[in-house]
Amino acid sequence: MNAHSQPAALAAGPRARQQRAKRLLRFIACGSVDHGKSTLIGRLLFEANQLFEDQLDALAADSRKLGSQGGELDYSLLLDGLAAEREQKITIDVAYRFFATDRRKFIVVDAPGHEQYTANMATGASAADLALVVVAANDGLTRQSKRHLVILSLLGIRNVVLAINKMDRVGWSRQAFMAVDAEFRAFAAGLGIDDIVSIPVAAKSGDNVVRRSPHTAWHDGPTLLDALEAAEPAILQPGPLRMPIQLVNRPDADFRGYSGLIVSGAVHIGMMVRLLPSGRVTRVARIVTFDGDLESAEAGRSVTLTFTDEVDASRGDLVAGVDQAPSASDRILARVFWIGDRALGPGQRYLLKLATSTATASVEPQLRVLDLDSRGLVEAPTIAPNEIGTCTLRLNRAIAAEPYAACRETGSFILIDPETFDTVAMGCIEQIPQSRSATLKSSSRRQFARWTETHARSLAKAMSWRTTGGIDTFVVTFVISGSTKIAGSVALADVVTKILIHYLHERVWALVPWGKR
Amino acid sequence: MDTDILTASSPREDAPVDASTIAAASAARLAHLDELEAESIHIIREAVAEADNPVLLYSIGKDSSVLLHLARKAFYPAKLPLPLLHIDTTWKFREMIAFRDALAHQLDLRLIVHINRDGLARGINPIGSGSALHTDVMKTQSLRQALDQHRFDAALGGARRDEEKSRAKERIFSFRNAHHLWDPKRQRPEPWRIYNARKRDGESFRIFPLSNWTENDIWSYIERERIAVVPLYFAAPRPVVERDDMLIMVDDDRLPLKPGERPQIKMVRFRTLGCYPLTGAIESSARTVPEIVRETRQSRYSERRGRVIDGDGAASMERKKQEGYF
Numbered sequence: 001m002n003a004h005s006q007p008a009a010l011a012a013g014p015r016a017r018q019q020r021a022k023r024l025l026r027f028i029a030c031g032s033v034d035h036g037k038s039t040l041i042g043r044l045l046f047e048a049n050q051l052f053e054d055q056l057d058a059l060a061a062d063s064r065k066l067g068s069q070g071g072e073l074d075y076s077l078l079l080d081g082l083a084a085e086r087e088q089k090i091t092i093d094v095a096y097r098f099f100a101t102d103r104r105k106f107i108v109v110d111a112p113g114h115e116q117y118t119a120n121m122a123t124g125a126s127a128a129d130l131a132l133v134v135v136a137a138n139d140g141l142t143r144q145s146k147r148h149l150v151i152l153s154l155l156g157i158r159n160v161v162l163a164i165n166k167m168d169r170v171g172w173s174r175q176a177f178m179a180v181d182a183e184f185r186a187f188a189a190g191l192g193i194d195d196i197v198s199i200p201v202a203a204k205s206g207d208n209v210v211r212r213s214p215h216t217a218w219h220d221g222p223t224l225l226d227a228l229e230a231a232e233p234a235i236l237q238p239g240p241l242r243m244p245i246q247l248v249n250r251p252d253a254d255f256r257g258y259s260g261l262i263v264s265g266a267v268h269i270g271m272m273v274r275l276l277p278s279g280r281v282t283r284v285a286r287i288v289t290f291d292g293d294l295e296s297a298e299a300g301r302s303v304t305l306t307f308t309d310e311v312d313a314s315r316g317d318l319v320a321g322v323d324q325a326p327s328a329s330d331r332i333l334a335r336v337f338w339i340g341d342r343a344l345g346p347g348q349r350y351l352l353k354l355a356t357s358t359a360t361a362s363v364e365p366q367l368r369v370l371d372l373d374s375r376g377l378v379e380a381p382t383i384a385p386n387e388i389g390t391c392t393l394r395l396n397r398a399i400a401a402e403p404y405a406a407c408r409e410t411g412s413f414i415l416i417d418p419e420t421f422d423t424v425a426m427g428c429i430e431q432i433p434q435s436r437s438a439t440l441k442s443s444s445r446r447q448f449a450r451w452t453e454t455h456a457r458s459l460a461k462a463m464s465w466r467t468t469g470g471i472d473t474f475v476v477t478f479v480i481s482g483s484t485k486i487a488g489s490v491a492l493a494d495v496v497t498k499i500l501i502h503y504l505h506e507r508v509w510a511l512v513p514w515g516k517r
Numbered sequence: 518m519d520t521d522i523l524t525a526s527s528p529r530e531d532a533p534v535d536a537s538t539i540a541a542a543s544a545a546r547l548a549h550l551d552e553l554e555a556e557s558i559h560i561i562r563e564a565v566a567e568a569d570n571p572v573l574l575y576s577i578g579k580d581s582s583v584l585l586h587l588a589r590k591a592f593y594p595a596k597l598p599l600p601l602l603h604i605d606t607t608w609k610f611r612e613m614i615a616f617r618d619a620l621a622h623q624l625d626l627r628l629i630v631h632i633n634r635d636g637l638a639r640g641i642n643p644i645g646s647g648s649a650l651h652t653d654v655m656k657t658q659s660l661r662q663a664l665d666q667h668r669f670d671a672a673l674g675g676a677r678r679d680e681e682k683s684r685a686k687e688r689i690f691s692f693r694n695a696h697h698l699w700d701p702k703r704q705r706p707e708p709w710r711i712y713n714a715r716k717r718d719g720e721s722f723r724i725f726p727l728s729n730w731t732e733n734d735i736w737s738y739i740e741r742e743r744i745a746v747v748p749l750y751f752a753a754p755r756p757v758v759e760r761d762d763m764l765i766m767v768d769d770d771r772l773p774l775k776p777g778e779r780p781q782i783k784m785v786r787f788r789t790l791g792c793y794p795l796t797g798a799i800e801s802s803a804r805t806v807p808e809i810v811r812e813t814r815q816s817r818y819s820e821r822r823g824r825v826i827d828g829d830g831a832a833s834m835e836r837k838k839q840e841g842y843f
């Protein structure tokens with residue numbers, strides 16, 4: 001059942017084993033309503049021996065009482081756990097299931113296909129590495145299949161296993177399979193979904209789910225489980241340090257720590273970090289955990305940092321690497337999936353929650369909506385429920401933000417209706433447009449930062465000033481003394497000593513924030 | 518005495534096998550536990566940062582033990598910034614209560630124990646009143662009473678999605694209206710790690726930091742972190758009677774014996790803990806955490822099989838949850 005009980009792999013030694021032990025795969029089953037997602041996942045769990053006996057007994061009893069299969073096992077009942085789902089025979093909200101085969105651990109999310117519940121599908125997809133898209137061979141790609149694909153693309157999911165289901169309903173026809181496959185690939189191509197493995201299946205009977213089907217001799221690709229076990233979804237490149245501060249840990253006057261989850265990059269003791277939105281630079285003093293202090297910590301760890309300086313940081317601020325820190329901005333251009341009951345329009349105000357920070361956002365004019373057929377953005381007065389579009393949001397204060405493509409955690413947000421408190425949108429930042437106030441703020445921030453001048457610049461300034469001053473000294477001394485020799489040596493001594501004095505003077509002033517604007 | 522209970526309950530098998538083999542085999546598993554730990558700590562911190570008056574629901578079971586351990590990690594070096602709440606039905610195993618009190622004392626925790634006095638006065642009990650009524654009055658109603666009385670607006674609990682079909686559908690931040698009701702058809706979308714914790718007066722959240730853990734993860738983590746758990750989880754000779762295909766432990770003299778029924782001593786342990794007349798034991802020889810890990814991996818039955826209350830109907834968990842049950 002489990003990778004760790006596989007003696008052959010163990011005998012091969014640590015390195016071979018690590019190559020064989022695949023990364024946990026989180027995947028979402030999505031696609032149009034009634035195309036067989038829940039049945040397929042239920043059947044997969046059954047075929048891969050993932051069910052306990054009491055669960056099988058309950059399934060048999062439920063199938064007799066509620067099933068749509070005339071007493072035969074209805075595998076969708078393994079997933080559709082809500083009373084309303086079982087009555088209406090549809091999935092309403094996502095179900096999370098956990099299973100492991102000899103080769104890999106899985107988290108599968110079974111999404112609803114019904115248009116009304118698209119927001120739930122998007123919730124499940126936001127954490128997925130790969131999508132299992134189910135398309136019924138006898139129905140083909142529907143509008144809702146397309147909408148799901150567009151959402152996958154919005155969320156940056158590029159790896160897809162395409163299960164062309166209900167092959168029994170099209171007489172196991174290779175032509176029918178090829179037709180759906182071609183249509184799917186043509187649509188996905190425009191969305192950046194480029195890694196697609198297609199499999200003909202019948203969820204109800206289990207054909208090509210775990211066992212190879214006798215009806216599809218023409219299929220030389222993998223079965224569903226093979227494809228899931230073999231999948232190598234793109235790993236996000238390790239980026240620069242990002243740690244949104246969740247809370248300030250201050251048990252007594254001697255300790256002030258900043259707690260958060262490192263969502264990108266790594267941190268080590270002595271590292272220079274930039275705090276945003278203030279722009280303040282400081283150094284990491286300690287990385288504190290319950291299990292003792294760490295020398296360094298990587299993405300995926302929850303830690304508490306202390307800094308060498310007294311800094312004024314709080315929940316919502318971001319700890320970032322000094323060099324590749326995102327900008328603090330009060331305007332963002334984002335792609336949004338609108339899930340509110342009323343349409344999104346210019347002038348409306350919402351609460352924006354990004355990582356651990358919250359701001360008020362108002363919608364600027366010029367909205368664009370994605371056309372499902374052409375996959376192009378067209379200008380529109382509003383973004384209607386279940387539509388995807390782009391809009392520019394103006395915030396009441398600058399927060400640390402960056403494009404979703406650069407960092408998921410600091411590039412994604414939700415919008416909350418300030419009256420109903422409903423979550424009305426999921427957003428992915430496309431770009432941080434430079435607004436006048438944002439530029440002003442960031443340049444004033446730069447002036448406030450310590451050591452805004454490099455040593456080379458201070459020295460260059462001192463030299464250029466002293467050379468000018470040296471010529472002046474030469475002229476003045478020559479006029480007074482009438483001797484080029486005296487004027488020359490006075491000017492030379494003046495230039496050399498005062499370059500040094502001027503440089504030191506500059507460095508001292510650079511430390512003093514007083515009088516700067 | 519206190520320390521006795523806590524340390525004795527977490528025995529460990531010292532592995533005699535080649536250390537490098539073990540290390541390689543468990544590397545992936547440890548990385549997986551690290552990821553779960555970090556995610557749970559993140560959720561716990563979000564819950565406490567967003568709530569006005571949070572509480573940790575402590576049921577004394579293995580999941581609660583892991584949750585408490587993670588909460589201590591989340592706020593270290595500060596003390597736990599929220600109290601523990603135990604809903605006591607007065608029918609818990611005696612060893613559970615002893616463990617709870619010893620733990621609270623040893624770790625210097627703020628522990629609130631709530632008993633539904635009204636239900637007690639009405640004589641509600643799991644044997645005469647039936648499991649459904651007992652659970653409703655002494656657990657569901659009692660929890661609501663306690664949350665209202667202390668005005669808690671966020672209750673963190675150790676429920677996991679792999680436990681049951683309707684739990685598999687629940688959000689991590691699960692919204693409850695002013696009457697503590699859960700509406701499974703209108704859950705808030707919860708993308709990425711962004712939790713919408715906005716609410717009005719009287720409304721609240723149930724928060725589940727262990728949502729993505731499995732039973733196996735829980736035991737592996739208990740082993741790795743040497744977390745103390747109630748000794749009832751480990752096999753020992755205990756007096757039991759067999760009823761409706763279940764082994765019920767005779768924990769005190771309140772359990773009426775049926776004519777001809779005589780307690781037998783059997784080597785048993787519990788996979789879940791609750792009210793003793795409603796909780797079935799399993800025959801087992803697993804005396805250590807590694808043995809339990811192995812046993813649960815091979816088990817042919819799910820962990821909920823040992824609970825009487827779940828058998829009250831297919832959709833019973835969802836109904837109980839809608840009414841405010843944890």
Ligand SMILES: Nc1nc2c(ncn2[C@@H]2O[C@H](COP(=O)(O)OP(=O)(O)OP(=O)(O)O)[C@@H](O)[C@H]2O)c(=O)[nH]1
Nearest residue numbers: 033034035036037038039090091113166202203204
């Ligand atoms: N003939 C045939 N019917 C199938 C197959 N797979 C699923 N079905 C039927 O299709 C219907 C819908 O199945 P579900 O699994 O509930 O579909 P779903 O995609 O999960 O639906 P939603 O979650 O509501 O979007 C059921 O009646 C299934 O029995 C198949 O391989 N062949």
Ligand SMILES: [Mg+2]
Nearest residue numbers: 037038090091
């Ligand atoms: Mg379904």
